[in-house]
Amino acid sequence: MKKYLKNMVAASVSACTLGIGTIVSAADSVNVAFFLEWGTPNQISKVDKVYDDAMGVDVNWTDFSTGVQMTEAMLAGDIDIAYSQGLAPFVTAIQQGHPLKMVAVAMVYEANDCFIKNGLGIDSSNASELEGKTVAVPINTMADFAFKSYMNALNVDMSTMTIVDQAPPDGAKSLADGAVDMACIFGGNSSKEAGEVGTPIMTSQQKIDAGIGSFDVISVTEKFATENPDLLKTFLDITDEANAAWKATDAQLKKVAADAGMSVPDVKSQMAGMIFMSEQEQLDKYFGKNGIAASAAAALGTLFSDSSDGITIAKTIDGSFLD
Amino acid sequence: MFSWLSEERGSIAAVIIVTLLLCLVISIIIGLKQTSYRAKDEVFGDPERTLGGWYWTLTGISSILLLWFYFSWGMARAFFPETGNELCQAAKIDTAIAPITAALPINSRYFKSTTLTRRNLEQLEILEKKLPADVYDKAEQEKLLKIILQSKQIIEIFSNPKNQSSDSIRAFETIQDGFRELSKTLRFGYEGLIPHPEALTQPKWGTDLTEIPLLPTTPRGVLLDKTSQDAKLLTKIFLKTRNNSAAADALIKTTKEMINNIKKSNESSDFEEDILSKRSAYVKAVERIFRRLDDGTIFPPSALDNLSNSVNDFFLAIAETRGSLNIIDRILVPGDGVVKSKTQCTEQGSGRWLPKPTDVIATFVKLANPDIEGGGGYKGSTLLWWKWIQIADILAFFIPDSLIDLFPGDYGRHSETGVFQPNFKDKALALAQGDIYLGAVPMLDGHIWDSLFRVIVALGLGIGLGVPLGIYMGISRFFKSFFDPIIELYRPVPPLAWAPLILTIFGIQDDGKIFLLFMVAFAIMVISARTGASGTQLSKIRASHSLGASDRQILRYVILPNAMPEILTGIRISIGVCWGTLVAAEMLAGTTGIGFIENVARVVSNYELIWVTILIMGLLGLAFDILMRWAIVKTIPWRGKG
Numbered sequence: 001m002k003k004y005l006k007n008m009v010a011a012s013v014s015a016c017t018l019g020i021g022t023i024v025s026a027a028d029s030v031n032v033a034f035f036l037e038w039g040t041p042n043q044i045s046k047v048d049k050v051y052d053d054a055m056g057v058d059v060n061w062t063d064f065s066t067g068v069q070m071t072e073a074m075l076a077g078d079i080d081i082a083y084s085q086g087l088a089p090f091v092t093a094i095q096q097g098h099p100l101k102m103v104a105v106a107m108v109y110e111a112n113d114c115f116i117k118n119g120l121g122i123d124s125s126n127a128s129e130l131e132g133k134t135v136a137v138p139i140n141t142m143a144d145f146a147f148k149s150y151m152n153a154l155n156v157d158m159s160t161m162t163i164v165d166q167a168p169p170d171g172a173k174s175l176a177d178g179a180v181d182m183a184c185i186f187g188g189n190s191s192k193e194a195g196e197v198g199t200p201i202m203t204s205q206q207k208i209d210a211g212i213g214s215f216d217v218i219s220v221t222e223k224f225a226t227e228n229p230d231l232l233k234t235f236l237d238i239t240d241e242a243n244a245a246w247k248a249t250d251a252q253l254k255k256v257a258a259d260a261g262m263s264v265p266d267v268k269s270q271m272a273g274m275i276f277m278s279e280q281e282q283l284d285k286y287f288g289k290n291g292i293a294a295s296a297a298a299a300l301g302t303l304f305s306d307s308s309d310g311i312t313i314a315k316t317i318d319g320s321f322l323d
Numbered sequence: 324m325f326s327w328l329s330e331e332r333g334s335i336a337a338v339i340i341v342t343l344l345l346c347l348v349i350s351i352i353i354g355l356k357q358t359s360y361r362a363k364d365e366v367f368g369d370p371e372r373t374l375g376g377w378y379w380t381l382t383g384i385s386s387i388l389l390l391w392f393y394f395s396w397g398m399a400r401a402f403f404p405e406t407g408n409e410l411c412q413a414a415k416i417d418t419a420i421a422p423i424t425a426a427l428p429i430n431s432r433y434f435k436s437t438t439l440t441r442r443n444l445e446q447l448e449i450l451e452k453k454l455p456a457d458v459y460d461k462a463e464q465e466k467l468l469k470i471i472l473q474s475k476q477i478i479e480i481f482s483n484p485k486n487q488s489s490d491s492i493r494a495f496e497t498i499q500d501g502f503r504e505l506s507k508t509l510r511f512g513y514e515g516l517i518p519h520p521e522a523l524t525q526p527k528w529g530t531d532l533t534e535i536p537l538l539p540t541t542p543r544g545v546l547l548d549k550t551s552q553d554a555k556l557l558t559k560i561f562l563k564t565r566n567n568s569a570a571a572d573a574l575i576k577t578t579k580e581m582i583n584n585i586k587k588s589n590e591s592s593d594f595e596e597d598i599l600s601k602r603s604a605y606v607k608a609v610e611r612i613f614r615r616l617d618d619g620t621i622f623p624p625s626a627l628d629n630l631s632n633s634v635n636d637f638f639l640a641i642a643e644t645r646g647s648l649n650i651i652d653r654i655l656v657p658g659d660g661v662v663k664s665k666t667q668c669t670e671q672g673s674g675r676w677l678p679k680p681t682d683v684i685a686t687f688v689k690l691a692n693p694d695i696e697g698g699g700g701y702k703g704s705t706l707l708w709w710k711w712i713q714i715a716d717i718l719a720f721f722i723p724d725s726l727i728d729l730f731p732g733d734y735g736r737h738s739e740t741g742v743f744q745p746n747f748k749d750k751a752l753a754l755a756q757g758d759i760y761l762g763a764v765p766m767l768d769g770h771i772w773d774s775l776f777r778v779i780v781a782l783g784l785g786i787g788l789g790v791p792l793g794i795y796m797g798i799s800r801f802f803k804s805f806f807d808p809i810i811e812l813y814r815p816v817p818p819l820a821w822a823p824l825i826l827t828i829f830g831i832q833d834d835g836k837i838f839l840l841f842m843v844a845f846a847i848m849v850i851s852a853r854t855g856a857s858g859t860q861l862s863k864i865r866a867s868h869s870l871g872a873s874d875r876q877i878l879r880y881v882i883l884p885n886a887m888p889e890i891l892t893g894i895r896i897s898i899g900v901c902w903g904t905l906v907a908a909e910m911l912a913g914t915t916g917i918g919f920i921e922n923v924a925r926v927v928s929n930y931e932l933i934w935v936t937i938l939i940m941g942l943l944g945l946a947f948d949i950l951m952r953w954a955i956v957k958t959i960p961w962r963g964k965g
Contacts, residue, residue: 053449054611056442068928075675092927097534099664134831136912140926164831165913165923174912179830222418222664227425230439230615237611304927305532312666 029058033070033082036063039267041246042239043259055234080224084216088142091300101316104218108275111212112143114184115198127154133181134162136171142214147184153210243276279322287319332681336401343385350381397679399655407528407535410661411668412547418663419555427631436621458601473578481621486568494564501557502633506640513546535668565619575617678931686931705769712766719757727752773915778901781837785844793852814846818904831912839908844897851893855886888962891955898947
């Protein structure tokens with residue numbers, strides 16, 4: 001019996017030590033998440049180590065393929081700053097109550113397109129004919145958000161449609177095969193493929209008129225933001241400088257293309273559709289009172305979950321690091 | 324009734340945990356006893372030894388469930404339902420004073436001032452060395468060096484205790500006293516504190532979208548919550564405190580002017596572009612460090628000593644207030660504990676990604692609720708239910724529309740009075756398209772059924788085609804030689820490798836998914852049937868031959884029974900692999916199915932849903948397996964005795 005007791009004590013002691021695990025957070029390096037095949041001006045600063053010099057710490061860049069993975073990595077403590085996380089994964093993370101916050105807008109770009117199969121004779125003027133049709137949508141992504149925004153703007157009843165959850169490459173393929181009547185797509189190659197056999201439901205101008213757009217955010221862990229506001233501010237400063245210096249010259253494009261792992265023409269066309277706002281513009285338009293950041297996040301939140309309220313999400317949007 | 328069960332899931336979990344613990348102990352005792360009974364007359368390696376042993380099954384199940392309860396924090400919630408709420412209140416304090424702790428060597432090795440001084444000095448040194456002599460003339464170089472020198476002097480001034488502003492000294496004293504006061508209040512205890520009535524109406528831990536109720540529900544929580552609010556005020560003062568002194572201000576002013584001068588000269592004179600960019604880049608780098616210094620966040624080395632002490636004491640007071648909570652936190656809450664984010668308190672560590680067993684059951688019940696309008700089901704489809712399906716629809720599936728096109732005559736047109744009178748051909752088309760009513764039959768429906776249907780059809784096809792082919796490959800030279808290369812070539816290809824092709828060949832309907840699963844099942848069935856058939860002992864075949872059996876009889880009564888054990892094992896394996904491939908198959912074009920639920924849940928990191936789908940798949944696979952084991956025992960009692 002005594003032996004058992006001894007073992008029990010030993011077991012509980014080891015359980016205790018497991019639980020304590022002191023965390024020593026010395027910010028001598030900052031870990032940043034970014035997307036491959038997603039050209040941005042600050043990649044020049046990244047390659048030239050401007051961030052490292054300016055912040056005085058090592059900046060480690062890790063590439064990710066989805067925004068959800070960025071969230072996971074931030075929660076696991078491996079990433080401090082997620083550069084250009086999609087709005088959708090950010091909002092989903094906030095809805096789950098994760099300790100993250102949005103500190104800036106990385107870039108604004110046109111909403112993802114929904115391609116209607118050519119030959120159906122459907123466009124934005126008679127979009128209600130989409131009712132009863134089959135649509136390929138990557139569920140709970142920015143493309144899903146765009147899809148729902150289009151349908152709301154064009155007053156189409158979504159409940160009558162068969163919605164098929166497909167990744168963009170698969171959706172493009174299904175559109176080409178005629179298995180679906182419309183496919184909502186993100187990503188350069190898939191969009192190109194879908195554009196061969198379909199036409200976007202709205203033109204760029206129509207999208208702007210209807211107020212449908214997307215933006216990627218710079219999100220950080222709350223821990224990093226409270227403990228290292230100086231580093232975060234410098235990070236945003238450098239990003240701002242890189243954006244301001246962006247003139248899409250050949251040398252710049254080459255550098256970005258090399259870092260993004262893309263060809264120069266692809267980077268050029270991809271970045272042509274992106275707007276990189278200055279910090280002041282962001283403060284004026286996105287992070288002010290009733291700014292776009294909060295309203296867009298709230299709109300997205302309600303689309304993904306019925307029990308979402310905008311006020312909660314707005315609390316995690318903080319433009320105070322932009323100055 | 325269900326809502327009551329859901330509300331009380333904590334207590335239910337407690338009962339379950341106690342039961343599991345009892346089961347564990349009792350089953351181990353029985354197991355040990357049984358083992359000692361049999362130890363003497365059992366032979367090592369005898370398959371009979373694996374028979375029976377339900378008590379060890381019980382031990383296994385209860386220990387895995389107990390582990391699940393433990394790591395999902397289910398035990399903490401079951402026995403100390405207020406733990407989450409109280410930890411949340413304590414986490415509020417951590418969040419409230421995080422800016423202060425970040426400035427002190429708490430959770431880090433250095434004072435923030437030390438880190439800043441070191442980092443900025445290092446960067447200034449580097450800048451000094453990197454001064455671009457080629458783009459700045461001598462006078463400017465000296466100016467720049469002076470700016471750097473002055474920046475260093477600013478750090479020096481800030482670090483000197485003599486220069487510390489009296490404002491900041493006073494502010495730190497205020498904060499210090501504030502923390503002392505807070506520690507005192509904490510030590511005074513929480514007796515007599517009453518939670519706000521509104522707090523008691525909050526949904527319980529884990530029963531709502533908000534995982535942990537935010538408002539304090541216990542006296543201890545009230546005290547911690549109140550402390551966090553007071554501490555927030557102290558943080559506010561701290562964040563406003565700057566180390567401004569006359570000496571530093573003067574230096575900051577002149578340095579700023581010098582930087583601006585250089586910036587101005589950069590803008591006004593027309594340098595070549597690359598020279599200009601080099602010039603401005605350097606000034607920007609200098610200015611960046613200067614701007615980090617000018618807001619006076621560096622304090623003398625010992626300025627924060629007293630504050631540090633009082634904060635440390637404050638943490639001790641919190642630990643004392645937490646009392647029993649510390650032990651629960653350490654033992655029953657594995658992981659990083661509760662973290663307060665801007666919007667709510669969340670579980671971090673295993674509690675985050677491993678939902679509590681009772682919560683998983685609750686999510687399952689919610690999904691299984693066939694009332695879709697009442698919030699049941701998932702994405703507009705039930706989990707497993709039934710519906711009426713039209714007989715006409717089934718019929719229409721087998722009659723191709725194009726067959727009707729071949730009928731003589733034309734399709735009808737609307738008349739001049741604007742009515743449409745269908746003729747014979749129109750009616751036939753209606754039949755082919757399932758547009759007429761022929762009665763209805765009940766049919767299973769829902770995500771589970773859709774997945775099951777796909778697996779069963781694929782398995783049926785795999786068995787139906789694979790077994791005969793396999794047997795013939797086992798006994799016929801032609802079949803073996805003809806099919807062997809094809810089968811062996813495609814068999815090792817992992818099913819996922821086919822996935823990209825499936826979509827473009829079959830489209831988004833069920834046929835593609837079924838085909839993918841069929842490919843998996845088919846190869847396994849062929850191989851197992853072939854092995855079974857070719858393993859028949861020649862003596863048996865000769866014996867039946869000499870007794871006058873025909874070829875067909877030998878096949879039916881000798882070879883097939885011989886192959887049966889292998890075939891049934893093959894079926895068991897195929898079921899397992901089919902379930903494994905299902906998620907991938909349903910990822911291609913998801914509309915329904917268990918794999919579809921998991922794929923969508925993955926995008927939004929809904930861990931409860933992910934675990935529900937994992938468990939459903941596991942349990943269905945297990946059910947199939949148990950069915951197969953039963954079938955094996957019933958149909959081939961000769962297994963392993965041939």
